[in-house]
Amino acid sequence: MADGSALPRNEVGINAALGILKQQFGERFQTGASIREQHGHTTTWIDNQPPDAVVFAHSTQEVSDIVKVCAAHRVPVIPFGTGTSLEGHVNAPAGGISVDVSQMDKVLEVNAGDLDCRVQPGVTRMALNEHLRDQGLFFPIDPGANASIGGMAATRASGTNAVRYGTMKDNVLSVEAVMANGEIIRTASRARKTSAGYDLTRLMVGSEGTLGLITEITLRLQGIPEAISAASCSFPTMEAACETVMAVIQYGLPVARIELLDALVVKAVNNYSKLTLSETPLLLLEFHGSEAGVVEQAETFGEIAGEFDGTGYAATTSTEERSKLWQARHDAYWAMLALRPGCKAVATDVCVPISRLAEAVTRSNDKATELDLIAPIVGHAGDGNFHASLLIDMGDAAEVARAAEFVSWLNDMAIELGGTCTGEHGIGQGKRPYLRKELGGAVDVMGAIKRALDPDDIMNPGKILPS
Amino acid sequence: MADGSALPRNEVGINAALGILKQQFGERFQTGASIREQHGHTTTWIDNQPPDAVVFAHSTQEVSDIVKVCAAHRVPVIPFGTGTSLEGHVNAPAGGISVDVSQMDKVLEVNAGDLDCRVQPGVTRMALNEHLRDQGLFFPIDPGANASIGGMAATRASGTNAVRYGTMKDNVLSVEAVMANGEIIRTASRARKTSAGYDLTRLMVGSEGTLGLITEITLRLQGIPEAISAASCSFPTMEAACETVMAVIQYGLPVARIELLDALVVKAVNNYSKLTLSETPLLLLEFHGSEAGVVEQAETFGEIAGEFDGTGYAATTSTEERSKLWQARHDAYWAMLALRPGCKAVATDVCVPISRLAEAVTRSNDKATELDLIAPIVGHAGDGNFHASLLIDMGDAAEVARAAEFVSWLNDMAIELGGTCTGEHGIGQGKRPYLRKELGGAVDVMGAIKRALDPDDIMNPGKILPS
Numbered sequence: 025m026a027d028g029s030a031l032p033r034n035e036v037g038i039n040a041a042l043g044i045l046k047q048q049f050g051e052r053f054q055t056g057a058s059i060r061e062q063h064g065h066t067t068t069w070i071d072n073q074p075p076d077a078v079v080f081a082h083s084t085q086e087v088s089d090i091v092k093v094c095a096a097h098r099v100p101v102i103p104f105g106t107g108t109s110l111e112g113h114v115n116a117p118a119g120g121i122s123v124d125v126s127q128m129d130k131v132l133e134v135n136a137g138d139l140d141c142r143v144q145p146g147v148t149r150m151a152l153n154e155h156l157r158d159q160g161l162f163f164p165i166d167p168g169a170n171a172s173i174g175g176m177a178a179t180r181a182s183g184t185n186a187v188r189y190g191t192m193k194d195n196v197l198s199v200e201a202v203m204a205n206g207e208i209i210r211t212a213s214r215a216r217k218t219s220a221g222y223d224l225t226r227l228m229v230g231s232e233g234t235l236g237l238i239t240e241i242t243l244r245l246q247g248i249p250e251a252i253s254a255a256s257c258s259f260p261t262m263e264a265a266c267e268t269v270m271a272v273i274q275y276g277l278p279v280a281r282i283e284l285l286d287a288l289v290v291k292a293v294n295n296y297s298k299l300t301l302s303e304t305p306l307l308l309l310e311f312h313g314s315e316a317g318v319v320e321q322a323e324t325f326g327e328i329a330g331e332f333d334g335t336g337y338a339a340t341t342s343t344e345e346r347s348k349l350w351q352a353r354h355d356a357y358w359a360m361l362a363l364r365p366g367c368k369a370v371a372t373d374v375c376v377p378i379s380r381l382a383e384a385v386t387r388s389n390d391k392a393t394e395l396d397l398i399a400p401i402v403g404h405a406g407d408g409n410f411h412a413s414l415l416i417d418m419g420d421a422a423e424v425a426r427a428a429e430f431v432s433w434l435n436d437m438a439i440e441l442g443g444t445c446t447g448e449h450g451i452g453q454g455k456r457p458y459l460r461k462e463l464g465g466a467v468d469v470m471g472a473i474k475r476a477l478d479p480d481d482i483m484n485p486g487k488i489l490p491s
Numbered sequence: 492m493a494d495g496s497a498l499p500r501n502e503v504g505i506n507a508a509l510g511i512l513k514q515q516f517g518e519r520f521q522t523g524a525s526i527r528e529q530h531g532h533t534t535t536w537i538d539n540q541p542p543d544a545v546v547f548a549h550s551t552q553e554v555s556d557i558v559k560v561c562a563a564h565r566v567p568v569i570p571f572g573t574g575t576s577l578e579g580h581v582n583a584p585a586g587g588i589s590v591d592v593s594q595m596d597k598v599l600e601v602n603a604g605d606l607d608c609r610v611q612p613g614v615t616r617m618a619l620n621e622h623l624r625d626q627g628l629f630f631p632i633d634p635g636a637n638a639s640i641g642g643m644a645a646t647r648a649s650g651t652n653a654v655r656y657g658t659m660k661d662n663v664l665s666v667e668a669v670m671a672n673g674e675i676i677r678t679a680s681r682a683r684k685t686s687a688g689y690d691l692t693r694l695m696v697g698s699e700g701t702l703g704l705i706t707e708i709t710l711r712l713q714g715i716p717e718a719i720s721a722a723s724c725s726f727p728t729m730e731a732a733c734e735t736v737m738a739v740i741q742y743g744l745p746v747a748r749i750e751l752l753d754a755l756v757v758k759a760v761n762n763y764s765k766l767t768l769s770e771t772p773l774l775l776l777e778f779h780g781s782e783a784g785v786v787e788q789a790e791t792f793g794e795i796a797g798e799f800d801g802t803g804y805a806a807t808t809s810t811e812e813r814s815k816l817w818q819a820r821h822d823a824y825w826a827m828l829a830l831r832p833g834c835k836a837v838a839t840d841v842c843v844p845i846s847r848l849a850e851a852v853t854r855s856n857d858k859a860t861e862l863d864l865i866a867p868i869v870g871h872a873g874d875g876n877f878h879a880s881l882l883i884d885m886g887d888a889a890e891v892a893r894a895a896e897f898v899s900w901l902n903d904m905a906i907e908l909g910g911t912c913t914g915e916h917g918i919g920q921g922k923r924p925y926l927r928k929e930l931g932g933a934v935d936v937m938g939a940i941k942r943a944l945d946p947d948d949i950m951n952p953g954k955i956l957p958s
Contacts, residue, residue, distance in 0.1 A: 137737055137846035138875075180686045191684050193693065194661060209933040214909040215842040216874045217658050219647045219697055219917040221926055221955050222937045226660065226693030230686055247743035270604055276714035278745075316787055324781075375682040379604035407683045408605075442681040450686040459688055466676040469944065470689045476943030477936065488688050 028070035028453040031118035037097035052080040063122040066112045075116035084239040092206035103233040105172030111452025117486040139245045145174020161245045164189035179450040180230030187406030188280040200240035204478035233484035249312035254346035255339035257329045258302040265305040266382035268332040269405040281310035284405035293352045296359035367415040374438035375409035375447030395426045409447035451488045495537035495920040498585035504564035519547040530589040537579035542589035551706040559673035570700040572639030578919025584953040606712045612641020628712045631656035646917040647697030654873030655747040667707035671945035700951035716779035721813035722806035724796045725769040732772040733849035735799040736872040748777035751872035760819045763826035834882040841905035842876035842914030862893045876914035918955045
């Protein structure tokens with residue numbers, strides 16, 4: 025399914041590497057079937073392709089040691105954080121070693137005066153925010169799952185706050201990485217900006233482990249806002265909701281979050297969480313700023329929404345009411361699954377220029393209807409990024425085929441509208457067939473970089489670049 | 492001087508390419524001494540190294556044609572926009588062809604609904620903002636000079652607005668570029684965010700023409716703020732001014748500009764522009780937002796500044812008064828030159844974590860005194876980036892040597908404090924000796940990328956990478 029086919033295995037090399045690593049890592053070297061399967065875990069419909077072994081690394085030096093062994097024997101190295109990626113990123117199509125960095129979970133330093141910190145890759149975003157809270161700081165990137173910072177950097181993750189705070193590319197100051205030859209590099213200084221040579225930080229962010237393995241990340245932080253307010257507003261149509269979003273962005277209103285839920289998702293959430301939201305398209309918002317600032321932002325949003333027939337608009341600065349409002353969004357995944365018990369939810373992730381968002385979501389709905397598929401939509405609307413989640417009976421081959429047709433059609437449509445097949449999930453295995461459609465000859469440049477930095481293709485092979 | 496030594500010339504190839512390009516480009520192919528010297532122009536103390544010819548390109552296809560001729564004959568290609576770079580970027584140490592893109596100056600499209608536009612590389616930032624004004628939009632990056640957008644992208648420029656709006660890396664959505672083999676690529680779609688493969692956009696931004704020649708740029712735009720207010724505040728010491736900046740950043744106050752001038756610069760500006768500012772360290776500020784928002788920001792700043800003995804604080808929303816306030820900053824370069832008529836100003840560009848800014852500027856002042864040099868300081872303080880401009884009598888060899896010692900010392904100090912030798916000017920020829928000090932083995936990764944994408948080293952050779 026998708027582009028997750030198995031690749032040739034280097035049995036001799038793998039056996040040699042397994043022997044050496046077992047010796048070196050003792051109980052932190054594991055080959056049990058269930059742990060291997062869990063490390064090839066993928067939340068898509070791509071088949072599980074477990075690694076031959078999992079090694080739990082405790083330091084950059086250990087990661088370097090592992091990579092050197094694998095380099096000497098031409099064995100694949102696949103980084104693993106929390107396993108919440110969505111496009112088969114942690115699969116091992118050619119076998120090899122999964123390097124689990126979840127135990128490299130220390131916050132190494134926090135420089136409150138500089139609004140930055142340095143962390144190991146296994147620190148999760150929730151653990152980091154827990155660590156930072158007492159200092160009045162937070163790390164804004166929120167992809168939903170409690171992902172590891174290393175994995176978020178490797179996949180260029182973003183999520184609900186990106187409209188205001190950007191994506192991982194905007195919030196990583198530098199990384200330390202182990203390259204394919206085992207060398208350890210640091211991509212940049214701790215300065216807030218730099219013009220010192222090629223932007224290796226941004227090259228590593230989003231490279232999905234195919235160029236090197238990220239072992240430390242220096243992040244930009246934000247001060248916790250003085251005030252936070254949340255709001256929701258219903259709209260008669262998806263067009264009206266999308267036009268509101270476009271007007272908000274054009275106005276320059278600094279919304280911290282502006283999320284779109286289609287009528288089907290709202291209905292699902294009402295059922296799942298016993299809410300009574302109007303079962304029409306909904307925008308959920310969050311405003312960050314001063315006490316007066318969030319009030320003004322909420323008022324301005326209300327005026328804009330009114331121009332597009334928004335109804336039931338309510339804003340609140342109460343923490344409790346805010347949590348309740350956002351519950352609809354946080355429950356969306358489980359609520360959607362409950363629409364069709366026993367089904368699997370297959371995520372899509374297109375992102376289009378905001379002026380094309382209304383057209384894209386409308387056509388997506390129409391196409392799902394045409395193909396007799398259930399495909400509720402939630403979107404990080406302020407970025408033009410939305411997820412149509414296909415609820416599929418995986419036992420029904422015809423339905424699976426129609427779903428595959430939908431995914432292919434959706435990616436092509438996004439590219440045709442000037443957008444991308446992936447706003448935040450990455451290419452992994454699943455989207456490899458679309459990369460060249462989207463970027464043409466630029467893919468050859470990516471291939472040249474990959475061959476230069478990893479000539480034996482041992483770093484997470486079978487990901488990003490088309491075969 | 493610095494690292495601008497001549498490189499071996501491929502005379503046979505150069506002669507062959509000159510013959511072909513003369514044929515192809517007629518009057519747009521120029522070899523006069525003065526035009527060649529102007530295209531090797533550098534505002535540093537690095538010697539002028541003129542190209543063998545200048546070709547004025549009118550289209551991406553023409554740029555590709557030129558590069559293909561040069562690739563076939565292994566002849567250097569040096570991009571040229573407005574010639575305002577500061578580290579010998581447009582010099583031709585191995586000879587070759589200067590590709591002047593200043594006549595590729597069209598704004599190709601403006602998508603107001605998406606807050607983006609697509610421009611040719613020769614469009615200057617002022618021309619772009621002139622073009623955008625009627626639509627209520629602006630492009631925020633302001634490096635001071637009226638640089639070309641292509642050059643700003645190639646050097647990862649920033650300037651006074653970066654503290655709020657980021658640098659070129661944050662404001663370029665994608666580029667079209669001609670690579671070393673003449674192939675034309677586009678690095679990304681027009682979506683506001685993407686996880687589609689390696690971030691070639693950020694790789695090209697800041698690559699200084701050494702990987703490819705940028706022929707189109709898609710930029711993020713901003714709505715012109717509803718209100719703009721400006722302010723100035725004097726401080727008893729540089730430490731107090733820097734501590735104020737740090738507190739402002741930690742507070743999360745969204746200042747659009749926060750510029751630092753030391754006492755010597757203020758004195759120079761008073762003399763030059765007939766102002767009566769207190770001749771002590773000065774912060775100049777700009778606030779962007781709603782009418783109420785800028786008032787609130789200005790008040791908050793005033794409170795913070797008060798805690799650090801700021802005096803003479805005044806904020807204004809009058810356009811006229813704002814222009815007058817900012818005149819001090821805009822005149823700073825000329826005012827500094829007037830401190831010592833006949834001298835040359837040699838720019839430096841270090842950037843340190845903000846918590847080290849006070850220490851860095853203080854040590855910089857002390858070192859200048861110790862070396863008997865005049866080195867007034869202006870800084871983009873919100874980013875920790877400052878320029879000590881050495882006023883040098885280029886005819887005094889001993890003074891030039893002391894200046895070189897200062898520059899070397901300053902770059903080393905910035906690196907030692909966790910910063911960079913270049914916040915925004917780039918490496919060019921002048922800073923090549925410092926890149927490995929700053930980034931160690933990461934420079935080998937840059938070298939591998941360079942060799943993979945430009946195996947014959949024809950794209951702006953002798954820049955960025957150490958020999």
